[in-house]
Structures are given as C-alpha cells and as structure tokens.
Amino acid sequence: MTVPGRQAMTIRYLLLHAYGMGGTIRTVINQANAMAAAGHDVEIASVVRRRERPQFPIDGRVRLLTLSDQRRERPVDSLGRRAWRRIRGKIVPPGEFAASYFTERVERSVIDYVSALEGGVLVTTRPALNLISARRGPAGVVRVAQEHMNLATHPEAVRAQIARHYGALDAVAVLTGTDRGEYQELLPGTPVVRIPNAVAAGRPAPSDRPDGLVVAAGRLVGQKGFDLLIPAFAEVAGRHPGWRLRIYGTGPKKEALLALTAEHGLSDVVSLMGRTERLDEEMAKASFYVLSSRFEGLPMVMIEAMTQGLPVVAFDCPTGPADVLTPGVDGLLVPARDVGALAEAMIRLIEDPGLRTRMGDAAAVTAREYAPEAVMPLWEDLFSELLGHRREKSL
Known part of the structure; x- marks a missing residue:
C-alpha cells in the first residue's frame, strides 16, 4: 500500500x-x-x-x-x-x-x-x-x-x-x-x-565466516579484473594451500581465465562456478568477498556480500568501493590493479580470524543503508x- x-x-x-x-x-x-x-x-x-x-x-x-x-x-x-x-x-x-x-x-x-x-x-x-x-x-x-x-x-x-x-x-x-x-x-x-x-529483500542467514573459502562474482569481462585476482590468489595459495577461491558468473573471458588458472597451477584451487540463482546462499558459506574490478558504478554484489556479514577486500577502483567501505572497519581497500597488495590484504584476513569477525559484523551494519x-x-x-x-x- x-x-x-x-x-x-x-x-x-x-x-x-x-x-x-x-x-x-x-x-x-x-x-x-x-x-x-x-x-x-x-x-x-x-x-x-x-x-x-x-x-x-x-x-x-x-x-x-x-x-x-x-x-x-x-x-x-x-x-x-x-x-x-x-x-x-x-x-x-x-x-x-x-x-x-x-x-x-x-x-x-x-x-x-x-x-x-x-x-x-x-x-x-x-x-x-x-x-x-x-x-x-x-x-x-x-x-x-x-x-x-x-x-x-x-x-x-x-x-x-x-x-x-x-x-x-x-x-x-x-x-x-x-x-x-x-x-x-x-x-x-x-x-x-x-x-x-x-x-x-529476504536474505539468508549471515555467514559465520568459516576458514577456507573466498568468493568473487560478476560478468567474466575485463572490467571485473578476474585476470588480476587469479595471480593474486596464486600468492595466497602459496602461503595458505588449504584455501579456495570461487568466482561466480559467465561471460566471454571464461576460456582465457581458465587458461590463466592453469598457467598458475591453480586448477584445483580456483573454480569458475558459472551462474547461480542462489548466489546469496553461496556467499553465506564464505569467509570474505573480493572485488577486483578495474572500475565500477556501485558494486551491488559486494554490498550483497556485506549483508551476509562478509568483510571485503577491494581494489580502490574509480567510484564504488571507496563510496561504500570504511577502510579498516568493514573492509580493506588496496591501490587499484596492485596484484601484490590485493594478495597481501587477502592473506591478512586469512591469518586474522578476529579481524574477519569484527569487519564482517561492521559490513552487515554498513549494508543496512542499502x-x-x-x-x-x-x-x-x-x-x-x-x-x-x-x-x-x-x-
């Protein structure tokens, strides 16, 4: 009414x-x-x-x-x-x-x-x-x-x-x-x-941020920067081999991203999951969310991840992440296209479960504005x- x-x-x-x-x-x-x-x-x-x-x-x-x-x-x-x-x-x-x-x-x-x-x-x-x-x-x-x-x-x-x-x-x-x-x-x-x-509206129960799983999502196109995320995760896997990355989405870069995954020896660690109608449920299983975009408008999937209580690691790309996140409070921002910095930020969250919890709780509060x-x-x-x-x- x-x-x-x-x-x-x-x-x-x-x-x-x-x-x-x-x-x-x-x-x-x-x-x-x-x-x-x-x-x-x-x-x-x-x-x-x-x-x-x-x-x-x-x-x-x-x-x-x-x-x-x-x-x-x-x-x-x-x-x-x-x-x-x-x-x-x-x-x-x-x-x-x-x-x-x-x-x-x-x-x-x-x-x-x-x-x-x-x-x-x-x-x-x-x-x-x-x-x-x-x-x-x-x-x-x-x-x-x-x-x-x-x-x-x-x-x-x-x-x-x-x-x-x-x-x-x-x-x-x-x-x-x-x-x-x-x-x-x-x-x-x-x-x-x-x-x-x-x-x-109508989100599932928030994630309890268990160890082991990082998620990203978006069209498999150059804008989303998955060709930067995969080599960054190669550094993560070298130090924390038990962790996995799942990327949800479809698009024209799929074959190139599969080849890049194989090139870095990550075929058993990084999965291109395709499209899902239950992305919110998949994110609720994760430890944190990564946004590797070269540019954004307003990254809605990132905000949806925050509603699940997921902290965020993101490139400080033109508009979007910095307009939503408070660095050090509900996520970590790193310089745009800096693969090494993206890897180090992911490793920081992996190695500090308490930080994941604090940032995830703050992310859920931030997401209420949306x-x-x-x-x-x-x-x-x-x-x-x-x-x-x-x-x-x-x-």
Whole structure:
C-alpha cells in the first residue's frame, strides 16, 4: 500500500533487456517490484527481448512489455548478418557500450514508445535511453535518467552528448557522492541526486565466516579484473594451500581465465562456478568477498556480500568501493590493479580470524543503508516532488 497521504503514481521503467542478466537489470526490476508493492502503477518496457523468460522475478502487478522482439530467426543479408543489425540509429552515439543494439528499427521503436507517453514518470536506465528520453520525451512526462556507471567510464563522444542533452531531463539520479559531484560539474542547472541501488529483500542467514573459502562474482569481462585476482590468489595459495577461491558468473573471458588458472597451477584451487540463482546462499558459506574490478558504478554484489556479514577486500577502483567501505572497519581497500597488495590484504584476513569477525559484523551494519526500506522512500520522495513541480507549472 502507498504511504498514507501519498497518491499512487504511474511509473514506467525503460530497460535495454529486461530478460537478461546483470546488475542494472536486477536492481531496476527490484525497484519496480518495490514500487508496485507500495501501490503504484508500474510498467517495465524492455527495448529488446532475446529470451523466453525474465532471469529475475517480476512482481505480478508489474506490466512487462517488449518493444523489439528478437527471439525468432531474422533473415540474413549477403554478408550473413542478421537484418536487424544492419542500419544504425541516429541518436545513440557509437561509443555507448550498448550501441550495437540500437539499429534504426530498434531506436525507432524506443522513440515511438517514449513520444506516445502521457503523464506519470519515465525512468530510463542507461545513456542511450536517457538521450532518447531527453530528445524525444514529451514535456508532460516527468523524465528521470538513471546512471549506473560513473561518468569517466563513458567515452568522450558519449559525455559530449550527455552534456548537450541531459539538461532537458527533470532529474539525473546517480549512485555515489563521487558521481554526483562529477555530473553536477558537467550539468550545471540540472538536478542531480544520489540514490544508491537497494539490495534484494529476504536474505539468508549471515555467514559465520568459516576458514577456507573466498568468493568473487560478476560478468567474466575485463572490467571485473578476474585476470588480476587469479595471480593474486596464486600468492595466497602459496602461503595458505588449504584455501579456495570461487568466482561466480559467465561471460566471454571464461576460456582465457581458465587458461590463466592453469598457467598458475591453480586448477584445483580456483573454480569458475558459472551462474547461480542462489548466489546469496553461496556467499553465506564464505569467509570474505573480493572485488577486483578495474572500475565500477556501485558494486551491488559486494554490498550483497556485506549483508551476509562478509568483510571485503577491494581494489580502490574509480567510484564504488571507496563510496561504500570504511577502510579498516568493514573492509580493506588496496591501490587499484596492485596484484601484490590485493594478495597481501587477502592473506591478512586469512591469518586474522578476529579481524574477519569484527569487519564482517561492521559490513552487515554498513549494508543496512542499502536495504529496500532505506532506499525506496528516496525514490518515492523524488518522484512525488517532481510530479508536484510539474503540476505547479501547469497551473
């Protein structure tokens, strides 16, 4: 039910691929579910669909629609390319990380959806969609752009488009204080708010941090730095051969990471576990969590590990870890990409169970700031305020 005195709102979330995997998809779906549970009228529009079923649970009160269904086989051109890949759109800049999705046909489907909306709130969830909303969204709709990656990770061409067009939006929502400062500097006059992602509700019992197991998780891509974590763990295994590392996730770097594991003689020590639908339960078996990313937005899996009472060892990569952790209290931060320092920090936690306990207890306290009951009212307040401003302008 909605909070007494607060009117139900119409809220639409626009996702690139609501049927896919990934942190942005999971957190946006969690947000939509929470808003529906609070009594609001909620819709998720998926730009593309390439799977039969969503990978994350969607509340039955949330409408789910698809703008470009790509499940069926498409005809190929003379070079063997799928027809829906042939012609690029005109709004999404080439440097946007998902630009390859935005063919002319796909981009047009998004423009048609956005431009036909009336009233309510539209929440877009990546630069490509934020730019379409800014340039084609109707003035009668409150338009909120979510940025799930820090500004510096976007190529210069994308940052230029952000600077040029985001001023048409009603608000830009970012994940960390660092992000907020960077976007405010780029977008003077545009409201920029910090609202972190919320962890999923209903966590299992916290870990008792037994000896022997370290966990990491994420897409097997260069950003996540598992090619740095594996050689760091080789140093750990040399001093503590009874310890194991499990890495959860799938992605294009799997074979390269398996080869790196074999190269370091760690095939019996480091396991690539693939995807699991019960990551929280697997983390509850662990001693501590390691984040080896080269860059992050807000590392939600790390925060989920903290809800399990796991201390964290993390690279101090651009935005994310330092915005969450208090070094020496709930985790250990080491210089970005410093393999030796990462190894030494893991060894420190391995050799000091008391430190693991103290940091793990503190991590669970820190993680409460990201609970749904702490985060979702921030979204409701923002949407209500923006809708109120819109009504005042229309009088």
